[in-house]
Amino acid sequence: DAKTTQPNSMESNEEEPVHLPCNHSTISGTDYIHWYRQLPSQGPEYVIHGLTSNVNNRMASLAIAEDRKSSTLILHRATLRDAAVYYCILRANNAGNMLTFGGGTRLMVKP
Amino acid sequence: DTEVTQTPKHLVMGMTNKKSLKCEQHMGHRAMYWYKQKAKKPPELMFVYSYEKLSINESVPSRFSPECPNSSLLNLHLHALQPEDSALYLCASSQGLVAGYTQYFGPGTRLTVL
Numbered sequence: 001d002a003k004t005t006q007p008n009s010m011e012s013n014e015e016e017p018v019h020l021p022c023n024h025s026t027i028s029g030t031d032y033i034h035w036y037r038q039l040p041s042q043g044p045e046y047v048i049h050g051l052t053s054n055v056n057n058r059m060a061s062l063a064i065a066e067d068r069k070s071s072t073l074i075l076h077r078a079t080l081r082d083a084a085v086y087y088c089i090l091r092a093n094n095a096g097n098m099l100t101f102g103g104g105t106r107l108m109v110k111p
Numbered sequence: 112d113t114e115v116t117q118t119p120k121h122l123v124m125g126m127t128n129k130k131s132l133k134c135e136q137h138m139g140h141r142a143m144y145w146y147k148q149k150a151k152k153p154p155e156l157m158f159v160y161s162y163e164k165l166s167i168n169e170s171v172p173s174r175f176s177p178e179c180p181n182s183s184l185l186n187l188h189l190h191a192l193q194p195e196d197s198a199l200y201l202c203a204s205s206q207g208l209v210a211g212y213t214q215y216f217g218p219g220t221r222l223t224v225l
Contacts, residue, residue, distance in 0.1 A: 032210060032211065036214075041218070042216075042218055042219075043115075043201050043202075043203070043216030043217050043218050043219050044154065044201075044203075044214075044216045045215075045216065046213040046214065046215070049211075085153075087153065091210045092210060097142060097159075097205055097207070097208045097209060097210055097212055097214065098144075098156055098159065098167065099146075099154075099156065099203075099214060100156070101153030101154050101155070102153060103153060104153055
C-alpha cells in the first residue's frame with residue numbers, strides 16, 4: 001500500500017487558516033486521497049477526498065499537487081472545535097473500502 | 112440520520128469473562144467494520160462485513176468473534192481477553208465496499224481488561 005507522511009503536530013491560532021500537509025510520493029494513478037479527523041473522545045469523521053483536482057466542501061478544501069505526490073488540507077478559519085488528529089489516507093480503487101490510518105497530525109488551536 | 116451507535120460506552124472485564132460489544136446503524140449501509148485503537152495510536156482494521164458476510168479478517172485472534180445478525184447490527188463477542196486487548200473499539204459503516212464510499216464511525220467502546 002502507498003504510504004503517507006504527515007507532521008506529528010501543528011499549532012494554529014483561532015480564526016486563522018490552517019494548512020495541513022501530506023506527502024504521498026508513492027501514490028498510484030488510481031489512489032484517492034482521503035482525509036478523516038478524530039476529535040477527542042470521538043470516532044473518526046470524514047472530512048474530504050479527491051483524486052486529481054482540488055476539492056471544496058463546507059468543512060475544508062483539499063489542494064492536490066500536480067504530480068499528486070503531496071496534498072494539503074486547508075481549514076479556512078480554524079475554530080477551537082477543529083482541534084483534532086487529522087489523518088491523510090490513500091485508498092486504491094481496487095482495494096475495497098478499507099481505511100489504513102497512518103500517524104496523523106495532531107492540530108492544536110489556540111484561542 | 113448518519114449516526115452509528117455503540118454500546119456500551121465503557122466496559123471493564125476480567126480475563127475469564129465473556130462480553131459483547133454492539134454496533135447499530137440505520138442508514139441502510141451494507142458494509143460494517145470493526146477497528147481497534149490503542150491509546151495515542153491510529154485505528155487499526157480488525158474485521159469487515161459486507162452484506163452480513165465476513166469479508167475481511169485482519170488476522171485477529173480467535174478470542175475476538177464478530178457477528179452480523181442483520182444488516183443494521185454488528186456485534187463483537189469477547190472471550191478470554193488479555194490486558195493488552197484494552198483499547199477503544201470503533202465500529203463503522205459505509206454504503207458498500209467500493210473505495211469511494213465514506214465510512215461513518217461510532218464513538219467507540221472503551222474496553223479495559225483486568
